[in-house]
Amino acid sequence: xxxxxxxxxxxxxxxxxxxxxxxxxxxxxxxxxxxxxxxxxxxxxxxxxxxxxxxxxxxxxxxxxxxxxxxxxxxxxxxxxxxxxxxxxxxxxxxxxxxxxxxxxxxxxxxxxxxxxxxxxxxxxxxxxxxxxxxxxxxxxxxxxxxxxxxxxxxxxxxxxxxxxxxxxxxxxxxxxxxxxxxxxxxxxxxxxxxxxxxxxxxxxxxxxxxxxxxxxxxxxxxxxxxxxxxxxxxxxxxxxxxxxxxxxxxxxxxxxxxxxxxxxxxxxxxxxxxxxxxxxxxxxxxxxxxxxxxxxxxxxxxxxxxxxxxxxxxxxxxxxxxxxxxxxxxxxxxxxxxxxxxxxxxxxxxxxxxxxxxxxxxxxxxxxxxxxxxxxxxxxxxxxxxxxxxxxxxxxxxxxxxxxxxxxxxxxxxxxxxxxxxxxxxxxxxxxxxxxxxxxxxxxxxxxxxxxxxxxxxxxxxxxxxxxxxxxxxxxxxxxxxxxxxxxxxxxxxxxxxxxxxxxxxxxxxxxxxxxxxxxxxxxxxxxxxxxxxxxxxxxxxxxxxxxxxxxxxxxxxxxxx
Amino acid sequence: xxxxxxxxxxxxxxxxxxxxxxxxxxxxxxxxxxxxxxxxxxxxxxxxxxxxxxxxxxxxxxxxxxxxxxxxxxxxxxxxxxxxxxxxxxxxxxxxxxxxxxxxxxxxxxxxxxxxxxxxxxxxxxxxxxxxxxxxxxxxxxxxxxxxxxxxxxxxxxxxxxxxxxxxxxxxxxxxxxxxxxxxxxxxxxxxxxxxxxxxxxxxxxxxxxxxxxxxxxxxxxxxxxxxxxxxxxxxxxxxxxxxxxxxxxxxxxxxxxxxxxxxxxxxxxxxxxxxxxxxxxxxxxxxxxxxxxxxxxxxxxxxxxxxxxxxxxxxxxxxx
Numbered sequence: 001x002x003x004x005x006x007x008x009x010x011x012x013x014x015x016x017x018x019x020x021x022x023x024x025x026x027x028x029x030x031x032x033x034x035x036x037x038x039x040x041x042x043x044x045x046x047x048x049x050x051x052x053x054x055x056x057x058x059x060x061x062x063x064x065x066x067x068x069x070x071x072x073x074x075x076x077x078x079x080x081x082x083x084x085x086x087x088x089x090x091x092x093x094x095x096x097x098x099x100x101x102x103x104x105x106x107x108x109x110x111x112x113x114x115x116x117x118x119x120x121x122x123x124x125x126x127x128x129x130x131x132x133x134x135x136x137x138x139x140x141x142x143x144x145x146x147x148x149x150x151x152x153x154x155x156x157x158x159x160x161x162x163x164x165x166x167x168x169x170x171x172x173x174x175x176x177x178x179x180x181x182x183x184x185x186x187x188x189x190x191x192x193x194x195x196x197x198x199x200x201x202x203x204x205x206x207x208x209x210x211x212x213x214x215x216x217x218x219x220x221x222x223x224x225x226x227x228x229x230x231x232x233x234x235x236x237x238x239x240x241x242x243x244x245x246x247x248x249x250x251x252x253x254x255x256x257x258x259x260x261x262x263x264x265x266x267x268x269x270x271x272x273x274x275x276x277x278x279x280x281x282x283x284x285x286x287x288x289x290x291x292x293x294x295x296x297x298x299x300x301x302x303x304x305x306x307x308x309x310x311x312x313x314x315x316x317x318x319x320x321x322x323x324x325x326x327x328x329x330x331x332x333x334x335x336x337x338x339x340x341x342x343x344x345x346x347x348x349x350x351x352x353x354x355x356x357x358x359x360x361x362x363x364x365x366x367x368x369x370x371x372x373x374x375x376x377x378x379x380x381x382x383x384x385x386x387x388x389x390x391x392x393x394x395x396x397x398x399x400x401x402x403x404x405x406x407x408x409x410x411x412x413x414x415x416x417x418x419x420x421x422x423x424x425x426x427x428x429x430x431x432x433x434x435x436x437x438x439x440x441x442x443x444x445x446x447x448x449x450x451x452x453x454x455x456x457x458x459x460x461x462x463x464x465x466x467x468x469x470x471x472x473x474x475x476x477x478x479x480x481x482x483x484x485x486x487x488x489x490x491x492x493x494x495x496x497x498x499x500x501x502x503x504x505x506x507x508x509x510x511x512x513x514x515x516x517x518x519x520x521x522x523x524x525x526x527x528x529x530x531x532x533x534x535x536x537x538x539x540x541x542x543x544x545x546x547x548x549x550x551x552x553x554x555x556x557x558x559x560x561x562x563x
Numbered sequence: 564x565x566x567x568x569x570x571x572x573x574x575x576x577x578x579x580x581x582x583x584x585x586x587x588x589x590x591x592x593x594x595x596x597x598x599x600x601x602x603x604x605x606x607x608x609x610x611x612x613x614x615x616x617x618x619x620x621x622x623x624x625x626x627x628x629x630x631x632x633x634x635x636x637x638x639x640x641x642x643x644x645x646x647x648x649x650x651x652x653x654x655x656x657x658x659x660x661x662x663x664x665x666x667x668x669x670x671x672x673x674x675x676x677x678x679x680x681x682x683x684x685x686x687x688x689x690x691x692x693x694x695x696x697x698x699x700x701x702x703x704x705x706x707x708x709x710x711x712x713x714x715x716x717x718x719x720x721x722x723x724x725x726x727x728x729x730x731x732x733x734x735x736x737x738x739x740x741x742x743x744x745x746x747x748x749x750x751x752x753x754x755x756x757x758x759x760x761x762x763x764x765x766x767x768x769x770x771x772x773x774x775x776x777x778x779x780x781x782x783x784x785x786x787x788x789x790x791x792x793x794x795x796x797x798x799x800x801x802x803x804x805x806x807x808x809x810x811x812x813x814x815x816x817x818x819x820x821x822x823x824x825x826x827x828x829x830x831x832x833x834x835x836x837x838x839x840x841x842x843x844x845x846x847x848x849x850x851x852x853x854x855x856x857x858x859x860x861x862x863x864x865x866x867x868x869x870x871x872x873x874x875x876x877x878x879x880x881x882x883x884x
Contacts, residue, residue, distance in 0.1 A: 124841055128834050135830040142820045142867075181818045285816070338689050345692050367692035368811045379813040481813045491815060495802045502798045506791055529791070532784045 121199035130193045137189065141180030144172060153178060194282045197275050205272045212268050217258035218513040218524070227513070227524030229535050235548045238516040241523065244544050245512065248537070257516035267507030267529065274501045280494030288487030290315030300386035300477040304329040304353075307376055310482055321484065323374035326360070327353045333478040335383070335438060343437065346380050348478040375484050382479020385414035385435055388456075389472040392418065397472045402435070412436060420446060420465065431464050438474040510534055519548070566625035570618055574639075574677055577614035580607050581670045588666060605653070608666070612646040619643060628695075631703040632688050634868060638676035640704070642669045644711035648789075661785065664718045668711075698807035705800030706825070710864055712793030713832065713856065719786035720853035723779055727847055783846055787839060790853060794832045801825050824863035831856045 120126070145152070153169040162168045176183030218224050225232075233241075238259050242252045250261040295310035308324030331349040338344050345366050352361040352373055363371045371378040385402040392398065402414040419430040432444040443451045445464050452462050456474040463469075508529030515522045523542065527534040584607040587600050618639060622630035630636045649665040690699075804822070809815040816822065835856060838849040 124837065128837055131830050131834050131837075135827045135834075138823050138827050138830075141818070142823050146818075340689065342689060343692065344689070345695065368696040368698075368807075370810065370813070377813065379811075381813065483813055488809070488815075492806070495805065499799050499802055502795045506795055530784075530788055532781065533788075 118199045118203050121196045122203045123196075124200075127193070127196045127200065130189060130196060134186070134189050134193060137180060137186050140177065141186075144177055144180070146181075147179055150178075190282070194279060197278055201272055201275045201279075205275065209269055209272065212265065212509070217253075217255055217260050218515065219258055221515055221517050221522040224513050224515055224522045224524035228526040228531070229538050230522075230524040231538070231542055232517075233521045233523065233542060233545055235519050236521040236545050237548055238514055238521050240545050240548075241514055241521060244541055248541055250510075250512065259512070259514040261512040261514075262510065264507040264509045264527075266504050268509040270501045270504035270507070273497060274505060277494045277497035277501055280497060281491055284487040284490030284492075284494055286487070287317070287490060288485050291317035291319075291487065292483060292485045293318055293320070295482045296381070296480065297482070298382065298384055298477050298479050299328075299330045301330055301333045301475050307482060311484070317486075321375055323376050325355050326373070326376075328378070328480075329353065330478055331362075333383070333476045335476070337437075337439060341439070346383055346478070348380055348480065350378065375486075377483055377485075379481040379483075380478065381481045384477040384479060385412075385438065385474065386477035387475045388416055388433060388435075388441065389475065390418060390433075391470040391472055393468050399475075400433070405434070418469070420467065431467070431469065433471075435474070438476050441471055441474070443469065508534070512538075521545070566621050569621050570625075573614045573618040573621070574673075577611045577618070578673055578677055580611045580614070581666075581673060584608055584611070584666060585670050608646065608649060608662075611669070612643075612650065615639065615643045615646060628690050629700040629704070631699065631707070632690055632694060635676055637703070637707055638672055640707050641711055642672040642676070644708045645669045645672065645715070647708070648711055648715055661715060661719075661789070664715045664722075668714065668718070693811050696807060696811065698803060698810065702800060702803040702807050705796055705803055709793045709796035709800050710860055712789055712796055713828070713860055716786045716788075716790035716793055717853040717857035717860070719782050719789060720850035721857060723782040723786065723850045724847065724854060726775065726782070727779055727850075779846065783850065786850070786853060790832060790835060790856075794829075794836060797825070797829055797832070801829060821863070821867045824859070824867055828856065828859050828863050831859050 145156075150169075150173060153172050157163055157167055157169040157172060159168045159170075172178055175185050177185075180186055221232075224230060238254065238257065242254055242259055242261070245252050245259075245261045248263070250263045251265075252259065252261045254260075292314045293311040294314055295307075295312055297305055297310045299305055304327050306324075307326050307328060308320060311320070311324060313320075329351045331351055333346075333348050335343050336345045336347070347364050347366050349364045350362065350371055351359050352371075354360050361371070361373050365371045365378060365380050367380050370380070384404065387402055388400045389397040390400055398418075400416040400418060402416045405413045405415045413434060413436055415432060415434045417430045417432055429446045431446070432448065434442045434444070438456070440453050440455050442453050443462060443464060445451050451464050454460060454462055454469075454471045456471050459470060459472070461468045461470045506529075508527045510525060510527040512523065512525040514524070523538075525534065525538055584604045587604040587607070591600055591604070619630050622636065626632075631640055645665045645668050649662055649669070652661055801822075804825075805815040808817060808822075831852065835849055835852045838844045838852055
C-alpha cells in the first residue's frame, strides 16, 4: 500500500497545489480513517486552486449519501443536475436534442416550415438512401459507356431488342445517363445530399456539442451503475482513482464524493468537421465547374501561342484574368528514354512573355511537374511528331511535315514522304519515313522495301535509290493542357480538413463517473466508439487503484506493496 | 539477377511458411489442447512478415522506385498490409478475433499473387511518366492499406452475419459445407468453446444464446473499429490521389472508373458508419452494408483492372501520351 507521499512523488501536479484541504469525512463514512490525496482538476493550474474553494450544498441523491457540506475544489462551471437524474450523458443526447429543438420552436426562433424542412432533410434514413442512390448511379455511370454520340446508344440499346427485356436507349438518353456525372439527376442528388449534410450538422450535430461541452457529476450510485461499464471497488478512495485517471490522460474533475473524468472530446466533435469539410469540397467543386477555363494546345518546338487564345470558359462565372495576354514560347521539347527504349519522361522548356515582350518566367515542365503562373497552370500531357529535317544529296535541309498515322491506344506512329520525282507527275513516289518516337526513323525505298533505321542524332547518311539522305533533326511538338481553377483553394482546404477530421473521428470520447459511497467507490463509464478497448482499459486502470486499510495496518502493507 | 533470386527465395519461403501456419491453425482447431503449436504459428506469421518485407525492400532496391507499379506488387503489398494488421493488436497485447480473418486472407492473396495466373507480371516494370511522382508512394500505399483494413473489417461483419443466422445455416452442416464453415470460423468456435468451458466451471447459468450474443457483440465492435480505421485510410488515400491527379492530369477528379469505384466504396462505408448511429440498425443491418462493401472493394481493386479501362489500369497503365 503506497503512502500518500508516494503518490505526490508520482504525480507532482497534485503536490503543486498549496492548499490541499482535508476533506471532511462524509457523515455516512465509516469510522475507519481514510488516506486522502487531493486531486485538483488540471484546469485550476498551479496554486490557483485556492480561489476556487467554495462551500456548496449538494442535493441529496437517491442513494445513501446524506445532505452534507463539502469542499468544491475544481473551478469550472458545472451544470448541476438532480441526483436521481443520472444516466444522462451526451450519448443519450438524442432525447435532449429533441427537447432542445422543441424549446427553440416554442421560442419562435425557427419558423415552422424551415424546421420541418430541416428535420426532413436531417432524417438519417433519407441521407442513407441518398448515399445509396448516388453510389448506384455512379456504378451505372461506369457500366454505361459515357459521352458517346446518340447513335451509339440507338445501336447498343435498340428498341426492338431491349437489354434485360426493358432497357432501351430511351432509358439512357432521357435522364441523361449518357453523361452521368453531369446529368441533372446525379447533380440534383448531390445537391440534396449537401442539403442533408448541412441540415444534419445544424439540427443534430451542433446540439450534441452543446450537450457534450457541459459535463456533470452523478450523485447517485444507482445511475452510475446503469452505465455500460460499471464496477464498484470496496475500500478505495476516489482521490486515488482521480490521480490514476489523470495518468491515463483523462481530464478529471472532483467535487466532494463525486468524480467526473473524460478523454477524447475531440472525437465527439470531429464528425462535424467531416461534414463541414465535405460541404467545402462540394462548394469548391461547384466553383470549379462554373468558374474555370480549360484549353489544350499542340505546339511544335520553337513556336509560341497566347494563353487567352487557347482557353475556353467552362461556366457562367468564368472571367478572364489579365494573365491571358501572356505569350508562351516553347523553347524546346524533348523526351528521355530508358535503356529499353521506352519513354521515361517528357520535357517542355517554356518561356512566358508579357505584353511588353519581357520574359516573366521560364521553366522546364514535365508530367507531374506543371508550370503555375498567375492562376494559370500549364500541364505536359501529350506529344506529337511535328517535322523531320532532312538533307538530300547535300541539299537542304528540308522540313518534312510528319503526319500521324495511327493514334489509337498509346502506340503512336508518324510518317512522311520525301518525293523523288518532280511534283508535277500524277503518281508521286518517294522515300517513306516512319517513326514511333523522336529517336529512330525507319526508311523505306520507292517500292516500299525496308532500307534501314537512322537516329536523328547520328547524322549518318543512308543511300536509297541513288540518293544520299541525312536525317538532320526530328522536331517534336508538345501537347499542353492549360487551365485556371478558382475552386482549387477551397477544395484543398476541404481536403485538408477532411483528412484531419476523419483521423480525429477515430478517437473515442470516454466518460467516467465515480462516487465515494462510504468506503466503496462506485465507478461507471461509457464511450462512444472503442467499447471493447474501453472496458479493457478500465479493468487495467481499476487494478491499479490501491486498496485502503486503516492506519495501523498501513505500515506492514506499504512494505509489501513497495516491492 | 541477384535481386531476382533473392525475391524468388523470399516469396517461396513466405508462402511455404504461411501454408504451414494455416495447417497448424487447422490442427489446433481439431485438437484444442496443443498450446505450443499455437505459439509456433505466431512465430511463423512473424517470419513470413519479415520475408515479405525483405521482398518489398529488395524490389525497391532493384527497381529504384516504390514497389507498387503493377498488380503483382500491389497484391504482395496487400498481404503485407494484412500482416501489419495482424501484428498491431499483437503488439498492443489485446485479444481479438482479427487473426481469424488475417491469416486466411494473407494465404489467399499470396497464393493468388504467386500462382501461375500472373507470371508475366512478376518482373518489375518501369514507371511510365505519369507514375513518376512522390505521390505514388503516399497514394497507392494508403489505398492498399485501406483495402486490407476494410476487407478485414467487412469480413468480420460477414462473420457476424453468418453466426447470427447460423440456425439457418445448420442445415448445411448435414452436408459437406460444415468443414468449410468450420475452417472459416475456427477461431470463433474455439473462442466459443473456451468461453463456455470457462463459465461452466464457475457455475454460471448456461445459455448458449448468451455466448452467441456476446460473440456477435465482439465481432460488431471489432468490425466497427477496423472499418473506421480503414475508412480513415481510404479517405486519405483518395484525397492524396486527387491532389496527385491535379498535378499530373490537370484535374483533381476525372470520374475515371477506378476513381468512381473508390468513391462508391467510400460511400458504402460512409453508409455503414452512419447506419451505426441508429441503435436499431446496429449489428445485423450495418453488418449487411459492410458485407456489400466487401464485394465493392474487390470490384474497385480488381474488376476495374481486369477490364483495363480508364487511367488506373496497372500493367497497361499509361497516359495517352
